[in-house]
Amino acid sequence: MLLQAEGLTRAYGERQALHALDLTVRRGEVLGLLGPNGAGKSTTLRLLSGCLPPSAGRIRLGGVDLLAEPARAKRRLGYLPEHPPLHPELSVQAYLAFCARLRGVPRGRRAAAVERALERCGLGEVRRRLIGRLSKGYQQRVGIAQALVHDPALVILDEPTVGLDPLQLRAVRALIGELRGEHAVVFSSHILSEVQALCDRVLILARGRVVYSGAVREQARADQVVVAFAPDPGAEALATVDGITVEQAVGEGEWLLRLANEAAREALLRRALARGWQLREWRSPASSLEQLFLRATQQEAA
Incomplete structure (x- = not known):
């Protein structure tokens, strides 16, 4: 050491x-x-x-x-x-x-x-x-x-x-x-x-x-992604895509999703194209560290 x-x-x-x-x-x-x-x-x-x-x-x-x-x-x-x-x-x-x-x-x-x-x-x-x-x-x-x-x-x-x-x-x-x-x-x-x-x-x-x-x-989890579309389809519509699980909202119109496999990623993009959802953001949830940081510091403050 x-x-x-x-x-x-x-x-x-x-x-x-x-x-x-x-x-x-x-x-x-x-x-x-x-x-x-x-x-x-x-x-x-x-x-x-x-x-x-x-x-x-x-x-x-x-x-x-x-x-x-x-x-x-x-x-x-x-x-x-x-x-x-x-x-x-x-x-x-x-x-x-x-x-x-x-x-x-x-x-x-x-x-x-x-x-x-x-x-x-x-x-x-x-x-x-x-x-x-x-x-x-x-x-x-x-x-x-x-x-x-x-x-x-x-x-x-x-x-x-x-x-x-x-x-x-x-x-x-x-x-x-x-x-x-x-x-x-x-x-x-x-x-x-x-x-x-x-x-x-x-x-x-x-x-x-x-x-x-x-x-x-x-x-960090490789099977998670944060997405945002315009207009916002909402959790219910996102959850109807095969292989997609809506974990939680992480911001206004932003959703933390869990992808069952690579096919789920492709299915989500196809659905967005078909429904006219314009992709505003697609990023790896480095925010998992952000969530940990907020939770840890807020608990200490409390």
Whole structure:
């Protein structure tokens, strides 16, 4: 087990921001943290990165106690906070060389380490540009590169896609997906589909407590689909299609359906064509994770 956290607790005065959190991450695994604002996601990541001491609990990284031997443990992790610590007056290459030196990369290996980080994060073309003149998307890549430059076993990313446009989102998500081959990754996000696509496991927080921990794949079912037609045919009409079971309404005019087989999918499309139902949406129910998230957080709030 690469990362083990036991009983992590953090209090700010009388307010408990995190309550006895237990967490494990294996090599090559991507763990996603989900939760509403104020749930404790950023606090958890600051604790795991060693930037904030816990009020109680223990963190071990590769068998090294983060609290007892912080310098040794931190050589094994890279951290991207929600607001990356960038220096706008430096070029990308100079900044990464500076970070490599801070992280203890030997002098003889720094140039190669910087070059690899530039290549992995798609920064080669902007290596000589000042960070302050880069787009938000490129600045986020620089933030990820500084977390990778010393080749850590664990990479911690706090809201790595916040504020990005669709093209920038796609590039950063692809980069996170590529990291899993050589690193363990822990990242927080508000975007459920992002967690569904990138993570092996998810941990949902609400009011500083873990309300769910499990595999993302357990929440996805290949035989389910969310559909919407115009006009809305309604549950009764949809249920008359061979092989279709109407599970529930998931929005205005949106239905979660269970398909008995591939023939049921074809039968539904034929019925829609015959009845003049215009297809507005057809998607995999990543919303199964959404339903779990809403149920878990609402139960905690209650």
